[in-house]
Amino acid sequence: MAKKKPTRTKPRRLKGFRDIDAGDVLARDRMVATIRKVYERYGYGPLETPALEYVDCLGKFLPEADQPDAGIFAFLDEDDVWVALRYDLTAPLSRYVAMNPDLPRPFRRYQVGPVYRVEKPGPGRFREFYQFDFDSVGTNAMLADAECCMVMCDALEALGIERGDYAVRLNDRKVLNGVLETIGGGKELDASIGQNVLRTIDKLDRVGIDGVKQLLGGGRKDESGDFKAGCQLSASQIEVVIGYLSAVGETRADLCDVLEKLVGASEVGREGVDELRQIDVALTGAGYCDDRVTIDPTVVRGLAYYTGPVFEGVLTFSVVDDAGVAREFGSVFGGGRYDDLVKRFTGQEVPATGASIGVDRLLAALKTLGKIDTSPTMAAVLVTRLDKTLNTEYQKMVAELRAADINAELYIGNQAIAKQFKYASDTGKTVGIVAGSDEMEAGEVSIKDLRLGVELSKEIGADRKQWLEQQPAQFTAKRGGLVESVKEVLGRYGV
């Protein structure tokens, strides 16, 4: 008879979710700390809201279907009410503002945390990911939007990304809408067609200008032979859109002049251009010129809730993708003005504007640039336990080191000394301390430079015995000089 198999639980992880190891957590914390300082320098303060919200407050409840929108993680709570994990930090912010009408306005806050979406995971794309937002609620002044652009610039520069390696690109949804009005012949274009046109413009960087032309018209067949139906615009309408997308100007102000002509008689269009002009003036006044912030008619930023200016921070240096093609790293910041978000709670217009960092993407960028420390270990010193009857003494040693603000770990496993050194090595320690009866009698400790040791070990030949006797990376110190000696070794590596 076959042995009965124990039923074991298979370790599994939810699709699109990640375990984040020490190096990445620490790197992310360092990055977040740097950005937080920039936000605070502008006067933004922190806010935390819960990960779970009532679905209707997130604005994703479908009353007809009597259930939440697909695309969010939702469940019925114990009272049979739909509850969901937040899918961004902006919806909770508007809920918070609506619940706290006495907040001084403009209300300015930053928030960092994980958000959740039920989407197909892809490269660099997860179902749980971090966002880091800052927003100003309660002002319709374009100064606020201009400031968002400045904050993005400052944050990227604070992270060590050099001017020229990034750009903030600015546009205005009202200008986009003005163009749609124009091709509608003065009348409002059918909403779904308008959406489709915006979606198509959003694809510009992937399908190119010719692809956009095809998608605006009859449709497009891609490399795989897949056919995608187009927006069915007329040739003259397409021309207007393409003309708009190709608009250029020497400066932001020049481009505004060009855009003004393109939107023609459209009132929203003119309004949008006027907003861009105000932002330009504010930015120029603050010294943020065209080398950092440009107006880019191709920026759409999804179909979201944006009502006015939209902007994105992109990294312009190129990276080689998996296919071996060099391409721009892409967008790491995105944001814009959303004037209608609080209204659904209070009925009052509460103008707001802000931006959000894709934390994971930006972190990936910093890693490829080598601009972030990803060293995983927190510990610097391992005190080994050669002789288990000396535990008290070992504990004194780590206590002394810790009191001197040195990260010190006492080996708490049960392995022999050889394994202890391997452990020290595997966990990235810089210094190993050994003290057996020999040392104790002499009032000494042995201190080993583990990093030097690993270098020297490369030269060991067959003569292991001699190597062991000499221990060139090791020296003895007076027991009383423990802290000082450890500091000396750590100092060699700037730890």
Place this chain on the structure above:
RNA sequence: GCCGGUGUAGCUCAGUUGGUUAGAGCACCUGCCUGUGGAGCAGGGGGUCGCAGGUUCGAAUCUUGCCGCCGGUACCA
């Protein structure tokens, strides 16, 4: 969601036209070496061949369905 690829040990992969007990390298563990990380040598653990069904005397291999992963596409607050 749709299209394509793929799934064998912790990792990277072999596994010939279906045929004994499924292999290698790396990693891991033990010993040589009970006071020192590497190398070497010797040994060891670890796989219901993604899951379920079908064909067959016999399936990792052929077949169907499902799932996961990777890539593209759609969507993207």
